[in-house]
Amino acid sequence: EAGVVQSPRYKIIEKKQPVAFWCNPISGHNTLYWYRQNLGQGPELLIRYENEEAVDDSQLPKDRFSAERLKGVDSTLKIQPAELGDSAVYLCASSFPRQGAGGGELFFGEGSRLTVL
Amino acid sequence: AQKVTQAQTEISVVEKEDVTLDCVYETRDTTYYLFWYKQPPSGELVFLIRRNSFDEQNEISGRYSWNFQKSTSSFNFTITASQVVDSAVYFCALTEGGYQKVTFGIGTKLQVIP
Numbered sequence: 001e002a003g004v005v006q007s008p009r010y011k012i013i014e015k016k017q018p019v020a021f022w023c024n025p026i027s028g029h030n031t032l033y034w035y036r037q038n039l040g041q042g043p044e045l046l047i048r049y050e051n052e053e054a055v056d057d058s059q060l061p062k063d064r065f066s067a068e069r070l071k072g073v074d075s076t077l078k079i080q081p082a083e084l085g086d087s088a089v090y091l092c093a094s095s096f097p098r099q100g101a102g103g104g105e106l107f108f109g110e111g112s113r114l115t116v117l
Numbered sequence: 118a119q120k121v122t123q124a125q126t127e128i129s130v131v132e133k134e135d136v137t138l139d140c141v142y143e144t145r146d147t148t149y150y151l152f153w154y155k156q157p158p159s160g161e162l163v164f165l166i167r168r169n170s171f172d173e174q175n176e177i178s179g180r181y182s183w184n185f186q187k188s189t190s191s192f193n194f195t196i197t198a199s200q201v202v203d204s205a206v207y208f209c210a211l212t213e214g215g216y217q218k219v220t221f222g223i224g225t226k227l228q229v230i231p
Binding site (some may be wrong): 003033037040041043044045048056059078089093104105106108109110111113 | 121135152159160161162163164167170179208218219220221223224
């Protein structure tokens with residue numbers, strides 16, 4: 001079974017340029033997450049989708065970040081314009097539909113490492 | 118608010134030594150879930166274990182074992198007879214019941230020296 005697929009793996013851009021990251025979750029996983037991981041830190045949630053609906057985007061900097069999950073499968077995270085502080089690894093994860101209360105295990109992609117110069 | 122503290126930022130051990138990674142959590146919920154994930158140099162976080170707040174039984178899986186103590190709000194992870202392949206960053210994480218937001222600690226970088 002294919003895992004969570006992300007692209008690109010690496011991206012280097014000048015500040016003020018736009019950038020987009022793509023994620024294809026595991027088939028059948030209706031919950032999709034975007035996390036940002038700064039160097040030496042744990043992942044921090046940016047946005048969580050249940051199917052097409054963004055159910056938690058409270059940590060997404062909406063002035064420059066946007067995300068979409070059309071058709072409830074693939075997702076794209078965009079930054080426009082990028083700033084120096086956006087340099088980080090952007091992780092996509094997916095999980096099975098919720099069964100009862102609480103969270104299940106997350107399946108992560110390898111991440112997209114962004115460097116903003 | 119939920120919080121996860123991993124006080125050890127880096128640990129180095131010699132191969133075959135045992136090592137324990139500490140995790141202390143804070144939550145106001147009585148129902149919650151604790152996790153450990155491993156992040157090898159390739160970058161992909163890999164799920165290791167999930168434990169709910171009503172199950173304080175310790176668990177052993179091969180060379181890995183987990184000690185969950187609600188009295189001290191800790192969920193520690195021990196690797197017995199460490200191997201070089203265990204070198205990675207290990208994250209402890211917490212989800213409060215009924216809500217799927219996962220909060221991660223900052224991670225503990227483990228280096229196993231041959």
